[in-house]
Amino acid sequence: AQSVTQLDSHVSVSEGTPVLLRCNYSSSYSPSLFWYVQHPNKGLQLLLKYTSAATLVKGINGFEAEFKKSETSFHLTKPSAHMSDAAEYFCVVSDRRRDDKIIFGKGTRLHILP
Amino acid sequence: DAGVIQSPRHEVTEMGQEVTLRCKPISGHNSLFWYRQTMMRGLELLIYFNNNVPIDDSGMPEDRFSAKMPNASFSTLKIQPSEPRDSAVYFCASSLRRGGLEADTQYFGPGTRLTVL
Numbered sequence: 001a002q003s004v005t006q007l008d009s010h011v012s013v014s015e016g017t018p019v020l021l022r023c024n025y026s027s028s029y030s031p032s033l034f035w036y037v038q039h040p041n042k043g044l045q046l047l048l049k050y051t052s053a054a055t056l057v058k059g060i061n062g063f064e065a066e067f068k069k070s071e072t073s074f075h076l077t078k079p080s081a082h083m084s085d086a087a088e089y090f091c092v093v094s095d096r097r098r099d100d101k102i103i104f105g106k107g108t109r110l111h112i113l114p
Numbered sequence: 115d116a117g118v119i120q121s122p123r124h125e126v127t128e129m130g131q132e133v134t135l136r137c138k139p140i141s142g143h144n145s146l147f148w149y150r151q152t153m154m155r156g157l158e159l160l161i162y163f164n165n166n167v168p169i170d171d172s173g174m175p176e177d178r179f180s181a182k183m184p185n186a187s188f189s190t191l192k193i194q195p196s197e198p199r200d201s202a203v204y205f206c207a208s209s210l211r212r213g214g215l216e217a218d219t220q221y222f223g224p225g226t227r228l229t230v231l
Contacts, residue, residue, distance in 0.1 A: 031217075032217030034217075034219070036222075042224060042225075043118075043205055043222035043223050043224045043225050044157075044205070044207075044220075044222040045222070046219055046220075046221070049219060051217070090157065094217035095217075101170075102159070102217065102220070104156070104157045104159075106156045107156060107157070
């Protein structure tokens with residue numbers, strides 16, 4: 001069965017330093033992978049999406065993620081954190097070869113320290 | 115585009131009352147999803163529709179919950195009777211389902227925050 005694991009429930013970084021949010025997935029085939037961001041009291045917004053084209057995916061607000069099949073990972077990174085990046089981030093996996101289920105991770109809350 | 119529209123944005127009701135949440139998907143989208151988000155359980159998929167037909171309702175907690183999609187531009191999620199444990203934020207999302215193996219991007223509404231006293 002498909003699954004997705006976000007390895008950290010909370011991450012704190014200082015403004016201006018790099019961000020790394022970790023995500024590992026389990027899927028028998030070639031999955032589609034997403035990162036969504038949720039700011040306080042808001043809905044989820046798509047950050048980026050991987051669908052078997054380039055393994056390095058660039059998203060909005062300077063975020064990017066790299067698909068590593070050998071490590072079954074899809075970690076989200078940003079070179080320099082901004083205060084406005086404080087939010088909850090969800091890693092999502094879907095594998096239409098298997099079924100139509102879309103599996104959300106439990107989320108990682110990113111805190112930005114001034 | 116107005117995005118996914120949900121109403122009401124906040125609902126406070128008393129235990130035992132009927133609650134109806136509403137969703138208008140993005141025009142042209144053919145799939146619609148209802149989610150529930152709580153601190154304890156995170157984001158849970160309740161039900162999803164494709165072309166107005168319920169495809170998977172395995173996430174609906176119990177018979178007190180029901181969802182309908184009478185047409186492509188409107189869906190409701192009803193809880194009757196409501197209980198305090200139903201307190202959560204309920205999100206509606208829509209997507210354009212295409213053929214092929216690529217998963218579709220879901221677009222989320224702002225959510226309805228439900229409080230059952």
